[in-house]
Amino acid sequence: MGVGTLIGGIGIFLLGMMLLTDTLKSLAGERLRERLNRMAEGPVAGAFLGATMTALFQSSTVTTLMTISFVSAGLLTFTQALTLVIGANAGSATTGWIVALLGYNVDIRELLLPLIGVGMALRLIGRRVKRIGMLLVGLGLVFVGIGTLQEAMREVVTFSFSGWDTDTPLHQLALLGTGLFMTVVLQSSSIGLVLTMTALATDTVTLAQAAFLVLGQSAGTSLVVALGSLGGWKSARRIVLGHVLVHSSILLIGWLTFPLLFGVVNRVADWLNWNELLRLALFHTSFHLLGVLTFLPFHEAFSRRLLKWVPSRSEKLIRFLDPNMSRIPTVALEAARRSLIEIERYLGNETKLLLTEARKREDELQLVEKTLGDVRVFLSTIQLEEGQGRNDYGQHLSLLHTIDHLERWLFVLREVDPVDALRDTDFLVARQLVLHELELVDALNHHTPPEDSKQWKTASKQLAEYRKAHRAEMLEETAANQLEMEQTIRKVQALLWLDRLGYHVWRATRHLIKPTVPSERFEVNLED
Structure with missing residues (x-):
């Protein structure tokens, strides 16, 4: 029963995320296209737009693939698109905060289960409110999925990470690789993050092990984006290359500065009296913001280098x-x-x-x-x-x-x-x-x-x-x-x-x- 519950929980969470993403895209898509150039005029505005899109869609992969389509349609320049991709890193941190604040501290399922019924009722009533209805259904399913995963993890955990010492480089690499593998298999770093937080909440992994896992999961999104843009134009390949370099660099920076970054996060969390889930969300946000601050000031030089590496016939x-x-x-x-x-x-x-x-x-x-x-x-x-x-x-x-x-x-x-x-x-x-x-x-x-x-x-x-x-x-x-x-x-x-x-x-x-x-x-x- 435990394995079946785990698979079902992943499925429910995925379904909720898909409904949220598709509905938000349909609600905001046209308006987003109309205002895109105006909103992405400068690097900070572009990064903010990328972070906002990711926070709305709860997927940096969706943001990146949408950005590729905007460039292909001529709605964005490549340099503007690059700032969106950089900013999307910061937006992906919202998933961790939502889960840490709501997913485990309260029995949100009991509160949000009625949303599924209300949402479906709105979906059936008429055309004007059906999208809002599907938005409510998606939100309800996401947290039902999280609750189901939490129950399943307690039943099915047989593998122990206790022997994986986070002070050993070999074990660090193994944890990073596991996180990357989770994102590629699940096709979403958000799902990987939720599973990791579930494992942390059920004491399957330590906080340090969870931190290495989410580092690897972040880098894994590059492979997902690359798979999603196969056969695209040179502009798409450039954005994918930029995405890979940004996420690989974030992984490298996070790994090399891990003792310092992890220590600072724990000191701040101690001062705020935060639990381990909030600490992981803070760590997840910190290394993503570090990546944004590293690349955004040099986005134009980075853009020129990518244009040189992947020249376009057009x-x-x-x-x-x-x-x-x-x-x-x-x-x-x-x-x-x-x-x-x-x-x-x-x-x-x-x-x-x-x-x-x-x-x-x-x-x-x-x-x-x-x-x-x-x-x-x-x-x-x-x-x-x-x-x-x-x-x-x-x-x-x-x-x-x-x-x-x-x-x-x-x-x-x-x-x-x-x-x-x-x-x-x-x-x-x-x-x-x-x-x-x-x-x-x-x-x-x-x-x-x-x-x-x-x-x-x-x-x-x-x-x-x-x-x-x-x-x-x-x-x-x-x-x-x-x-x-x-x-x-x-x-x-x-x-x-x-x-x-x-x-x-x-x-x-x-x-x-x-x-x-x-x-x-x-x-x-x-x-x-």
Whole structure:
């Protein structure tokens, strides 16, 4: 019965935590996204936001994974995200205080069991209060789980830590490793902390042993975050690396300063006449705050180092863009033009790969789509200056045309499966014309003279003429029953696909190297 009760207690606690986390995310998620940038403007504000999110969700892992999604969506910069990750350490300490103050000092289960019934009633009443109802259910289940764990630990404890001397480095490492293992297996340092506090309350472990266990559990969250972000973008990998380094450093600092830190905690607790659970909560908070104070003053240097260690392809493509340039339109527009040249060359290489090897890499196409969006946002910040309006307006207009054609080019690559275009020997000429355009794109740079745009124009015109002639020829063959209708449709679609591709390659390049002359119908507003 004891083992079953233990497993059930873990399950009840987990269910309560999941309900709390999911409900709080749904209640605060949209508002959080809207205010995110404003709230994370400085390092202290970012760390406070990270701590608050973790305190609300009762999981630093959830905070970190949400932060990764915010960076991927462009809602936070990497440096801002790093301050949230650092601050999340402090927020994770709230679990220990909740358990130490409420979980064992009073029979909270009797007080909170009715909450489960009230919460479910609210859940069934209507849409407006159902989230509040689930919040109450989650809160009730968390403490029911804690109480169940406490009972189970008294029944099932057969393993003794009495032989593990916390003054021996080997035993210290064993305790740290056990704590880390608990977090990885349970997928939550909060659950590991609750189990450790339960063990401490039932005299299964000493206070010093519990302190080493929670140190290891804190480091274990890095592995949980790494598993939760597998397959993510480079920005996600950077945040995970930052998370690993922060938590590993906290573990190392906590271990090396353990005699001093543990001694200070005990002196403060003696003065306050605190029990062992409160002492453990204080120790847990102390080493997390120590980690925050260690990293937060140097977060910018730490961020730069991580950016260097894990370079992003998207940042390489838009490396010329600097928000401060927007006050100098001519410089800003040239930076945007150079970025679009890099993006077009990158897209050209992906297109060649598709035409020659029939390989379409969606991740790379998503990268192009994201960087085009970044350039578009950058262009929207540029303010025209009096006396330079017409030339800059023409350049700005050309770059918008370029983005439009690059996005259409991207759409063409995603639109259909070009198997016929790649394998049908009837279209070798058309394919070679497109590849010729792409070879020219590969040699494109910011010094390419405007008159060179004729090379792309010539290839595109030849492609259009080829398409017209062969389309008419295929329709005639179909009418004469020399080709099946289905076969004709596939061939015509493939030919049109190649023609559209060649057209957008030409137009994107033309606007990129030969600025558009503004229409006389529009006057440039120089006052905005």
